[in-house]
Amino acid sequence: MATKKTSPRRNPMDQIMQASAAFGFRVYKSVFRHSWPDSARTRSLATMSNVFLHLHPTTIRRASLKVTYTFCLGGLSFFFFLVLTVSGVLLMFYYVPSVTQAYQDIKDLQTVVFAGQFLRNMHRWGAHAMVIVVFLHMCRVFYTRAYRPPREFNWVVGVLLLVLTFLLSFSGYLLPWDQLSFWAVTVGTNIAKATPFVGPEAQFLLIGGYEIGQNALIRFYTLHVIALPLAAAVLIAVHFWRVRKDGFSGGL
Amino acid sequence: MADTSQERQANQEQAQAAAAETNRRAEARRRHDASNPLDKARPHRLLAVVKKEAGFIPTKEPSTIVHVWPHLLMIEFLCAIVFTVTLFITSAFINAPLEDLANPERTPNPSKAPWYFLNLQELLLHMDGGLAGVIVPTVVLLLIALVPYFDLGPGQMGRWFTSERGKAVVQFSAIYTAFWLFFLIAFDIFFPVKTLMKNLFPDASGKGILTTIKIPIPGGDPTYEPTPGGMLNVSVTPADIIFSNWIIPISVIFILSGLLIFLVRKRFNADRRDIFQALFTGFVVAFAITTVVGTAFRGYGQNFDWLWWAFKRPL
Amino acid sequence: MAIIYKDGKPVVVPGGEPGHAPAPELEDEILPAEDNKVSRRKFMRNVFLNTMGVFTLGAVGTFVVMFWPKKVGSFGSTLKVGDVSAFPPGTVTRVPDGRFYLVHTLPEQGGGLLALYWKCVHLGCTVPWRDTEEGTYNGKTYSGIFHCPCHGSEYIITGQNFAGPAPRPLDIMQVIVSGTTISVNTGKITKRDEAKLSDQVQI
Structure with a gap:
């Protein structure tokens, strides 16, 4: 009853504005649960209450921020992994892994599909960059001796991720089905043939036959778009988790 | 009544056991923390955010500790932006290569693997395929993976090259490896070891003596002799090939690695960490040089070619 | 608050x-x-x-x-079907690429060309042409009808429905005759309440 006559000056437009602002604020709160992080409390909450940012601790030693220590290489490896995932998914919409169609699909990507050439370029250069960045990341971790206990196993996971990066890049190399990819993969899988004792069998298993053909294409495709990325994602999760638990190695 | 007193006693014992366990864990944790310099270096850690009434809130945080938002996230964000823009510009101006449709009947010369395998393809020219393509990379990767389990000596982490001495060792190893690698590649180009071995100690007919000795090797490359087979995939291989493809390359790897260890110990009084750094640098430099040589300096028939640059063949 | x-x-x-x-x-x-x-x-x-x-x-x-796909199958675009001589009066020709039947009616039925979209106007099944079946519409008997297998809708050669649940005749596509070549615009599908003579394209 006390509110019967709240304000003679309040006009309906203001009321609508206020109500929608309040609603917007409620929605914002439901998503982020705290206001923009500009106090110690909200900054801690920002990292703690967000599943993506939660990969980080809430606070960090100032010395660990030195860019010339990490050169952001680990983060960049993940960045390229994400770039390749997104561009790869987009390319998959227009690519059929068939020896009769694959090459034409790449041609169409370059000529018919909007931004197809750009996406393909991004995927290719990103893949090369990822190989380089992952390798450099390994060098960085080695030279700063960041594998010291308790981080031994995470170093092993990192080596496995390096191998996976090579395999991801190599399996993708065949997919355009042009002379370049065909012969590069022929040469590459011939290396597997040289394995002692089981060489020919290893190559036979890998390419699904005696020479690169439809079987090899579908094998490489499935490995490239599902099996290897899944394995990489799992190992990346383990890798990050251990980094998070063991803390940053730098700035001691 | 008897039941309840028994129960009470059991409960008490349980509680005592739980308390003892908690104490034991706390003690173990304390010992672990004390033994781990890392945990000492991080004086506090955020576990939860509580309401103001519920606890003590320090008014000031230690000055060496900063919030991840925005300090670290800003760096990560800027890094992501820089590389996104770079990748966008690269992708807008440089097109990914696409050659003619794959044709199994027409092999381009030279045929090359993707560039990051050209180091192996380069090794392949100097030794047995199984050694270069499978054994060497597998052993190298295994050794790299095992490093932290053997690098247990004293000294800190979190510093590039660990020490000034480490830095000097790395520089020395880089120069040492580069020198030997260029020398070895050049040697094999001008005096092919395979030919040398084939013509070593010629007999009356001018045939090298090693070519006449044939040794069965299990698991070997069956291309040398038309009668491979058996459970162990035995191939009868001439001795000159065993020398040029197996014994000499393996010996060179071991001797040069051993010499490197000897030199850094003698010259720099290197400890175990420095030796690992020297060997790892050897690997990195060898990886880089063989990749560059295999990509840019191998032309027609995989022959050495000064002018066969990387961009002659798309990546 | x-x-x-x-x-x-x-x-x-x-x-x-x-x-x-x-x-x-x-x-x-x-x-x-x-x-x-x-x-x-x-x-x-x-x-x-x-x-x-x-x-x-x-x-x-x-x-x-x-x-947004730019390269889609032939359905939706204009298809060249063939020469007029290949479709004498009284024939019904299946054109799977375009999802239609090219019909050339007898003179007493109109004597023109029709491209009937083969999708049943009832619930979308593909309607087959049965030249052995008969149907009666407006007192006339037609031999050969379209008979939908799903719910039994029946249409005579002009696409006019005469039995079953179908609410209207089969839809038609635009037929273009240039010279003696017949093309069908499969992207232009017209619904109609009743099959009329004016639907047919005279050669």
Whole structure:
């Protein structure tokens, strides 16, 4: 009853504005649960209450921020992994892994599909960059001796991720089905043939036959778009988790 | 009544056991923390955010500790932006290569693997395929993976090259490896070891003596002799090939690695960490040089070619 | 409860409910004069959020355009069907690429060309041509009818429905005759209430 006559000056437009602002604020709160992080409390909450940012601790030693220590290489490896995932998914919409169609699909990507050439370029250069960045990341971790206990196993996971990066890049190399990819993969899988004792069998298993053909294409495709990325994602999760638990190695 | 007193006693014992366990864990944790310099270096850690009434809130945080938002996230964000823009510009101006449709009947010369395998393809020219393509990379990767389990000596982490001495060792190893690698590649180009071995100690007919000795090797490359087979995939291989493809390359790897260890110990009084750094640098430099040589300096028939640059063949 | 603006942010404050003090009247705080001054931090935040917004919009827009297929199958485009002589009167020819039947009716049925979209107007099944079956429409008997296997709709050669649940005749596609070549625009499908002579394209 006390509110019967709240304000003679309040006009309906203001009321609508206020109500929608309040609603917007409620929605914002439901998503982020705290206001923009500009106090110690909200900054801690920002990292703690967000599943993506939660990969980080809430606070960090100032010395660990030195860019010339990490050169952001680990983060960049993940960045390229994400770039390749997104561009790869987009390319998959227009690519059929068939020896009769694959090459034409790449041609169409370059000529018919909007931004197809750009996406393909991004995927290719990103893949090369990822190989380089992952390798450099390994060098960085080695030279700063960041594998010291308790981080031994995470170093092993990192080596496995390096191998996976090579395999991801190599399996993708065949997919355009042009002379370049065909012969590069022929040469590459011939290396597997040289394995002692089981060489020919290893190559036979890998390419699904005696020479690169439809079987090899579908094998490489499935490995490239599902099996290897899944394995990489799992190992990346383990890798990050251990980094998070063991803390940053730098700035001691 | 008897039941309840028994129960009470059991409960008490349980509680005592739980308390003892908690104490034991706390003690173990304390010992672990004390033994781990890392945990000492991080004086506090955020576990939860509580309401103001519920606890003590320090008014000031230690000055060496900063919030991840925005300090670290800003760096990560800027890094992501820089590389996104770079990748966008690269992708807008440089097109990914696409050659003619794959044709199994027409092999381009030279045929090359993707560039990051050209180091192996380069090794392949100097030794047995199984050694270069499978054994060497597998052993190298295994050794790299095992490093932290053997690098247990004293000294800190979190510093590039660990020490000034480490830095000097790395520089020395880089120069040492580069020198030997260029020398070895050049040697094999001008005096092919395979030919040398084939013509070593010629007999009356001018045939090298090693070519006449044939040794069965299990698991070997069956291309040398038309009668491979058996459970162990035995191939009868001439001795000159065993020398040029197996014994000499393996010996060179071991001797040069051993010499490197000897030199850094003698010259720099290197400890175990420095030796690992020297060997790892050897690997990195060898990886880089063989990749560059295999990509840019191998032309027609995989022959050495000064002018066969990387961009002659798309990546 | 009431919403007031404090430092430019909406804040929920108690008051206004029955039994409580009236809600504070702070309309003047909706746009305080100080808010016109934007601090550096706020400016950076706005730059950050707007950049992310523009980037996201650009990415989504690019994706939508990229996702819009440009090269689709022959259905939907104009198909060359063949020469007039290949379709004598009284024939019904299946053209699977275009999802239609090219019909050349007998003179007493109109004597023109029709492209009947083969999708049943009832529930969308593909309607087969049965030249052994008969049907009666308007007192005339037709030998050969379209008979839908799903729910039994029946149509005579002109596409006119005469039995079953179909609500209207089969849809037609635009037939283009240039010289002696017949083309069908499979992208232009017309619904009709009744099969008329004017639907047929005379040669």
